[in-house]
Amino acid sequence: MAELQATAAATEIPEATGASPDAGSDQPAKIAARNVNVFYGTNQALKDIDLDLGGNEVTALIGPSGCGKSTFLRCLNRMNDVIDICRVTGRITLDGEDIYDPRLDVVQLRARVGMVFQKPNPFPKSIYDNIAYGPRIHGVANNKEELEEIVVTSLQRAGLWNEVKDRLNVPGTGLSGGQQQRLCIARAIAVSPEVILMDEPCSALDPIATAKIEELIDELRGNYTIVIVTHNMQQAARVSQRTAFFHLGEMVEADETEAIFTNPKDERTLGYITGRYG
Numbered sequence: 001m002a003e004l005q006a007t008a009a010a011t012e013i014p015e016a017t018g019a020s021p022d023a024g025s026d027q028p029a030k031i032a033a034r035n036v037n038v039f040y041g042t043n044q045a046l047k048d049i050d051l052d053l054g055g056n057e058v059t060a061l062i063g064p065s066g067c068g069k070s071t072f073l074r075c076l077n078r079m080n081d082v083i084d085i086c087r088v089t090g091r092i093t094l095d096g097e098d099i100y101d102p103r104l105d106v107v108q109l110r111a112r113v114g115m116v117f118q119k120p121n122p123f124p125k126s127i128y129d130n131i132a133y134g135p136r137i138h139g140v141a142n143n144k145e146e147l148e149e150i151v152v153t154s155l156q157r158a159g160l161w162n163e164v165k166d167r168l169n170v171p172g173t174g175l176s177g178g179q180q181q182r183l184c185i186a187r188a189i190a191v192s193p194e195v196i197l198m199d200e201p202c203s204a205l206d207p208i209a210t211a212k213i214e215e216l217i218d219e220l221r222g223n224y225t226i227v228i229v230t231h232n233m234q235q236a237a238r239v240s241q242r243t244a245f246f247h248l249g250e251m252v253e254a255d256e257t258e259a260i261f262t263n264p265k266d267e268r269t270l271g272y273i274t275g276r277y278g
């Protein structure tokens, strides 16, 4: 089990008021990170990250390879816990609640903060069971009818229902790559998360499947807070309302996406978006 320390006392850290330099609105942040440092053994992957993630919008995390985007994303639902050499310090709150509080139930946290990975990873089960799995273990449905309703609604929301409604019993692994990724999004939705983390969700997909996922992200943001790691700057510009630029383990700047791409404040951001490095 990873050694996790939420060392910074709440009093030392500005609370998530939405008024921090990177905050985009007057609304309190859905997720607020303060003084977050991450170490893999002796290697420090993230340095003093302060970042607010607003509710019902898409935040893109961009930056050169190895700058710590995925590491930061994994901090948000404690996926780094499963990496033995990983140590996280600082404070991350979800609706003001410290997600590294030892009393917090991590399984519940991961239901509230779902994740979609780079490579679609459906379970080797039927399409139906891929979606029903989460609600079953979380006891979300009271009976078979309610479970069916969740399966149908989740597939509809993920834009996959029409393509699979006649073959819910076939293995999810038999779908195309793009369909599998939408199945994984449906699976994440099925447990009614508040936040969906996406780690380069389109990198294994062709342009048509990518466009479908991007459309879906845009539709989902009305109901969920979405954080997406992407290497594709056009994608960040298309799907996100806010963008945070990471470089060598630092969060250099975060702002409205348009401002980051048209008028970045930091030379390093300018260098990255103009293709000088990365």
Ligand SMILES: Nc1ncnc2c1ncn2[C@@H]1O[C@H](COP(=O)(O)OP(=O)(O)OP(=O)(O)O)[C@@H](O)[C@H]1O
Binding pocket: 040, 045, 063, 064, 065, 066, 067, 068, 069, 070, 071, 072, 083, 231
């Ligand atoms: N499981 C791990 N064990 C050890 N070091 C790791 C691990 N995961 C990431 N790192 C290191 O942490 C740093 C940040 O990596 P991370 O994958 O978060 O960056 P990234 O910006 O997401 O990169 P990419 O865009 O290439 O996916 C790198 O130096 C990487 O080698």
